[in-house]
Amino acid sequence: MYCVNCGVELQKGVSACPLCGTRVYHPEIQEKPEALPYPRYAEDETVSRSGALFLVTFLFLLPLCLCLVIDLKMHGAVTWSGYVSGGLAALYFCFCLPFWFQRPNPVIFFPVAVAALSLLSLYICLKTGGHWYLPFALPLTGLLLLLTEPVIVLLRYTVGPQRHRALYILGAAIMALGLSMVLLEFLLKLAFGIPMRWWSLYPLTALVLIGLLLFITGLNKPLRDSMHKRFFI
Numbered sequence: 001m002y003c004v005n006c007g008v009e010l011q012k013g014v015s016a017c018p019l020c021g022t023r024v025y026h027p028e029i030q031e032k033p034e035a036l037p038y039p040r041y042a043e044d045e046t047v048s049r050s051g052a053l054f055l056v057t058f059l060f061l062l063p064l065c066l067c068l069v070i071d072l073k074m075h076g077a078v079t080w081s082g083y084v085s086g087g088l089a090a091l092y093f094c095f096c097l098p099f100w101f102q103r104p105n106p107v108i109f110f111p112v113a114v115a116a117l118s119l120l121s122l123y124i125c126l127k128t129g130g131h132w133y134l135p136f137a138l139p140l141t142g143l144l145l146l147l148t149e150p151v152i153v154l155l156r157y158t159v160g161p162q163r164h165r166a167l168y169i170l171g172a173a174i175m176a177l178g179l180s181m182v183l184l185e186f187l188l189k190l191a192f193g194i195p196m197r198w199w200s201l202y203p204l205t206a207l208v209l210i211g212l213l214l215f216i217t218g219l220n221k222p223l224r225d226s227m228h229k230r231f232f233i
Contacts, residue, residue: 006229019229053100060092086123090116106152114145136191143183147176164218171214178207 002009005022016023064085071081093116098104118141125133151173159165181200188194217223 008229019225049099053096056096057092060088060096064088082127083124086120090120107149107156110149110152111145114141117141132191136187139187140184143180147173147180164221164224167214167218167224171211171218173211174214175208175211178204178211181207 003017003020003022003024006017006020008017008019010017010024014024067081067084068078071077071079090113094113097112098106098109118138121137121141122133125131125137151169154169155166159169181203185194185196185198185200189196217227
């Protein structure tokens with residue numbers, strides 16, 4: 001049941017909308033359950049979580065092993081297959097490993113994913129004989145962890161029922177992301193000798209404005225209520 005004025009979903013039995021105060025017509029009428037669009041027995045069909053994860057793991061291992069075997073057969077050593085295997089392993093650690101746990105905690109698994117990406121970049125750097133890992137890849141992955149991990153922790157443990165706090169957290173994170181664009185341009189100059197042309201000021205300006213907009217929205221309760229009413233956020 002929804003409010004006829006603002007469209008907010010209402011609990012059963014309420015006499016007025018808690019957001020706009022519009023009276024709910026006939027709140028005593030009990031809603032009749034609608035006919036299911038699928039057979040009843042379909043509700044009891046469940047997919048084994050561990051079985052699905054084993055299948056996904058097999059789908060990751062199969063191309064990994066095939067690439068290694070083909071590479072060893074053709075060249076007698078691990079050449080191009082190392083990049084494929086490393087990329088598949090990094091993808092598995094980022095997107096599949098958390099689902100082996102009943103309640104995966106992003107506070108724990110996000111650093112694991114960042115570490116996997118950092119190790120992949122280290123392997124590529126060593127394999128290609130480059131010198132860009134320490135001046136570029138390592139600071140970049142560290143910056144990613146430094147920007148994102150506090151946001152995950154704050155959103156998970158400090159927001160609670162006061163959802164407007166999330167606007168402050170996201171606003172600060174977006175502005176910090178804008179500042180990191182300047183650091184990214186500096187790292188490109190340090191690692192690859194690309195001259196500073198200050199293109200980073202454009203995303204910096206845009207992201208700072210977006211962050212300020214989120215701060216203003218969090219401070220302005222009527223604006224927050226209007227956004228919640230119109231966009232359900």
